[in-house]
Amino acid sequence: MKYARPGQLLKDHLLGVADKTALRLPPQWKEVGYYAGLWHDLGKILQQWQNYLLDGGRRVPHSPHGAMLARSLTKRPLAVPSLTFVIAGHHGGLRDKQHLEGDDFTERAKDWEAAKDEAVAEIAGFLPVELPEFNFQGRRRKERQELAIRMLFGCLVDADRIDAAGIAPSDSNGASLISTLSTCFNPRHSDGTLAELRREFAADCMAKAALPRGLFRLTGPTGVGKTMASLQFAIAHCQANTDLEGILYVGPLKSVIDQTWKVYCKALNVPVLAHYSDFQPSEEEAADYKLTTERWDKPVICTSGVQFYESLFARSPAKCRKLSHLMRRCILIDEAQTIPLEYARPILDVLRSLVDDWGCSVLLMSATQPSFRNIDKEFDRQCIDIISDAKCEYFFEQTRRVNYKVSFDNWQWPNLIDCIASNKQSLTIVNTTKLSKEGFLSLSDNIDGNWFHLSARMVPAHRQQVLEEILRRLDPSNPQSCHVISTQVVEAGIDLDFPLVLRQMAPLDSIIQASGRCNRENKLPWQNAVVQIFNLDGANYPSSDYRARSNITQEVLKTHDLNSDLLDMIALYYSKCYDALSGDKYEIQSLRRNLKFEQVEEKFKIIEDTHQFSAFVPWGKGMELMDQLLLSESLSESQWRSLQPYTINLPIKWEPLAEKHACGLTIWPLSFYSKDFGASEMLQASVI
Secondary structure, three states: OOEEEOOEEHHHHHHHHHHHHHHHOOHHHHHHHHHHHHHOOHHHHOHHHHHHHHHOOOOOOOHHHHHHHHHHHOOOOOOOOHHHHHHHOOOOOOOOHHHHOOHHHHHHOOOHHHHHHHHHHHOOOOOOOOOOOOOOOOOOHHHHHHHHHHHHHHHHHHHHHHHHHOOOOOOOHHHHHHOOOOOOOOOOOOOOHHHHHHHHHHHHHHHOOOOOOOEEEEEOOOOOOHHHHHHHHHHHHHHHOOOOOEEEEEEOOHHHHHHHHHHHHHHOOOOOEEEOOOOOOOHHHHHHHHHHHHHOOOOEEEEEHHHHHHHHOOOOHHHHHHHHHOOOEEEEEOOHHHOOHHHHHHHHHHHHHHHHHOOOEEEEEEOOOOOOOOOOHHHHHHOEEOOOHHHHHHHHHHOOOOEEEEEEEEEOHHHHHHHHOOOOEEEEEOOOHHHHHHHHHHHHHHOOOOEEEEOOOOOHHHHHHHHHHHHHHHOOOOOOOEEEEEOHHHOOOOOOOEOEEEEEOOOHHHHHHHHOOEOOOOOOOHHHOEEEEEEEOOOOOOOHHHHHHHHHHHHHHOOOOOOOOHHHHHHHHHHHHHHHOOOOOOOHHHHHHOOOHHHHHHHOOOOOOOOEEEEEOOOOOHHHHHHHHOOOOOOOHHHHHHOHHHEEEEEHHHHHHOEEOOOOOEEOOHHHEEOOOEEOOOOOOOOO
16 A cells, blocks of 8 residues: 555545545636646655655655656647646746756656556546646636646645645635625714715615626725725625635735724624734634635635735745635725736736636725726726716715825925924825934924824834824824824824825825825814925935836826816826836736746745845833743744734845844844834934
8 A cells, every 4th residue: 555644545645635626626627626636646656755755765756747647648749738837846836837848857757657557557537538727718818827827736735735634625614604794884983974975985885796706996085984895895795696705805004904804803703814924813823823824714814915916926835825715705905006016917917817717806995096007908998996987076075185285396304394383283204214214303303392203114013102102192182292204104004183294295196195194084174184295305215116106296296286186187197107117027927928937936026125134123022022032942933923013124234233143033233223213224322
């Protein structure tokens, strides 16, 4: 008898993985999944691998054999079948087509024919009448096949691991759980005009929920209740389309995701999985958390754009595994304008494929809804607008809360001092940490009152502490002096409400997000709630793309009025952005068409980390945490998670100032951490 591992017969494992892989796939591709599972460990049937299992020693390859079997059965000259990619990579990851055609791969698959002959004698139906394959037609067939290979890969990896672990699939529960869900729509304002608008907006969303699966857009102003209305839509949409098995919320920032997750937990009667870097599961949930975030096998999930998009273009087993439970979901993409412009074309293509081939619906939500007409006309044509253009104009007009003022002159700090000096409360947002620090020193020296600084140079726990103090001072029952200068970290997911917001010239969507921090609760007449847009003399920008979009914004602002032409401005802005940018800066689509999985993963990076390093700062309670962790030889996953509230990314040129410890921890010294600004390359006279 041959074994897959101690205690499990190889035949049982191959048949088990075949059934489990097929289970997740749509009916037309179940045979592809079945044979991926049946052949994935073919090499284990050889005696040399069985000897390795018994005696150990040098590792013996086993995945190339089934991959070579698939390659031998193709009827298309020079073609590499989908099964070859998936089987060959189920441990090490998807490889480029050229690798699977090379002599080294052929050598590693030696004796595959002997393995096949033995398996045919042992397992009934081991060879199909014809090699199963994804046979897409039309102009996008190569891109659709590329995604299909990833989806099949995710299903095989998941099936292999749960079968090896003896975990029974629970895939039939998703749709039945969704069918029991409901929400109680409870607007934040229980009466008044805003509450009525939110009810009307939610009702308009529900009116479209019974439509068949597809691509949808939901456009509405900040504060109109998109979070709850979209959740209600998703539940009703799943219940109307009973093949939908779950809901996936994709947020742009950790603060937004955390806020949405809390709303979902309160509104729904099922557990909601949170999957983003700072999330800390409870002690009771910690044991299962790693498995559920790897599998995404819960009916309702809140995750980040980084997790979602990078998984769609990944090649590693760990990242692709979650794709097995991505299909047949209603996917809610919040703040759709944050879809990275340099990757927009491949992302839109994959979203279309998820709808067309994998049983999903996709909803793009935003107050500044991008038009992708210049990037992907077919995507734009397929999108169904849940709120009509006329109704959008109505909602934006009814929720107008601010008075935009624009200056095209180059300001210096004294100009901001003149603008702020007579106000008790203000928020100033600039484009870089350098400017926020410089502005804090200049403005706080010249304007009386309590000044606060916020930026990504502060660890999350420090930012949260400062935010709590800011919110306390903004409390309308006891308003106190409060002036804040910040980077873009305050532009989404934080419920700040200032009477005056000053925003350095930026991309239009950032300006509109910044305006959401002004008169948020509609306590002032809109004419008295000012959002002042200004240029800063000699200012720098976080990236060349950010500068380009800021210049486009300035161009649009010179011909349109933000107070009366907002929706037209948004459409014009995105049109010009996509004229200036290709939407596929790194030619991902060409790499996908040529099945270059390794290069796709290498080039598709939502967060560019090559110029940064991650460091732990022993700030506040982080000091006690550090003392405990430095006693460990290495850190567990839960210990790394516990560090997140005290961890930041810093410029790589600062790395020589950090301290590296044997346990793997990189520590940023408190002597280079300011109570006002957070981390700095300059030695601080005062630290906390």
